[in-house]
């Protein structure tokens with residue numbers, strides 16, 4: 588079942604209504620994207636692996652968690668700021684790496700980067716036109732609060748890392764990397780992003796092979812010829828290789844193992860974040876290998892179907908790590924209360940994949956900015972309504988015991 592249908596079915600079960608007007612902003616934008624993108628592009632973005640159980644569970648798992656709000660705690664001011672890797676960001680929601688943004692919007696990742704970087708406040712027309720109601724009044728933001736957050740740009744971007752940085756030089760960025768069969772290609776990318784001021788490397792470890800995405804197979808999906816993986820343009824390693832999705836298929840190395848973490852550490856001083864951890868055993872190994880963080884991720888349910896929802900995997904991982912490195916999470920974040928629940932269960936920050944793409948498809952950089960703005964406002968409201976004045980006050984006491 589598609590994400591949209593699944594969410595609708597769940598909502599209908601919960602509320603007894605088919606209440607489209609009350610859809611959260613991410614699902615509203617998803618609906619817009621579905622109506623406006625080509626079928627093959629939509630299918631690619633929305634895809635999950637096999638029967639999409641994990642993709643759908645990523646969302647539904649949040650809806651099974653109940654909060655324990657505290658009251659009478661003077662929430663007249665709430666501060667959403669936090670830090671990741673020692674750097675302050677405006678609120679604990681960043682943008683996960685997703686490929687091929689030029690399929691959603693002509694400016695591609697350049698628009699995403701602009702939408703994420705600090706800039707003028709967004710226009711509120713979407714909030715009025717899509718939700719049909721003005722956002723409820725909120726406590727005033729903390730004085731220095733801004734929507735600055737972290738954008739992890741994908742190796743498989745349709746704009747180059749140079750174009751992304753030039754478009755929005757003030758942004759805080761991490762680079763998503765694969766270990767390629769040709770280690771020189773990985774090293775080349777590391778050197779480039781170091782020189783450009785990227786602040787961390789996010790090593791994706793859950794794609795030894797591409798998951799079985801049935802719609803993509805049926806559609807014979809591949810990047811159209813007028814679009815390119817710009818990061819590989821002109822590189823001899825990528826030139827003659829056979830392609831998968833329009834990506835040189837020899838780039839990913841299925842033989843990578845923990846020893847490659849040492850290799851990566853030997854060629855860079857940047858913090859290394861491993862993306863795609865789902866068990867306490869691998870989290871423990873990540874600590875032992877001295878990386879600076881992990882992202883609890885199942886690749887948006889696009890790789891192994893049948894694995895856990897990320898929010899369900901989080902607790903055992905946080906308990907194993909015991910604060911020895913930062914633990915982040917992606918997958919299924921669609922509302923401010925999802926963010927609150929993930930933080931309460933121990934995530935330092937969460938990342939959104941598809942919602943940023945839906946925003947991009949809706950209105951380019953303004954659409955991305957609005958998704959972030961709305962998630963920010965929802966998160967701030969959820970904090971206040973549960974009695975949290977700042978991010979440090981969010982902890983497991985907020986979660987009903989049956990979920991711990």
Ligand SMILES: Cc1cc2nc3c(=O)[nH]c(=O)nc-3n(C[C@H](O)[C@H](O)[C@H](O)COP(=O)(O)O)c2cc1C
Nearest residue numbers: 632683684685686741791886887918919939940941
């Ligand atoms: C269209 C699409 C493309 C993606 N491309 C990448 C990628 O290039 N590298 C990567 O590490 N993860 C990639 N991911 C996974 C995301 O980083 C992230 O784990 C996932 O989207 C989070 O789930 P969400 O979409 O429910 O927020 C992609 C996901 C989607 C939906």
Ligand SMILES: CCCCCCC(=O)C(=O)O
Nearest residue numbers: 686743797831832834889
């Ligand atoms: C040959 C690997 C295709 C992966 C493309 C990007 C990605 O991670 C995705 O989920 O899609």
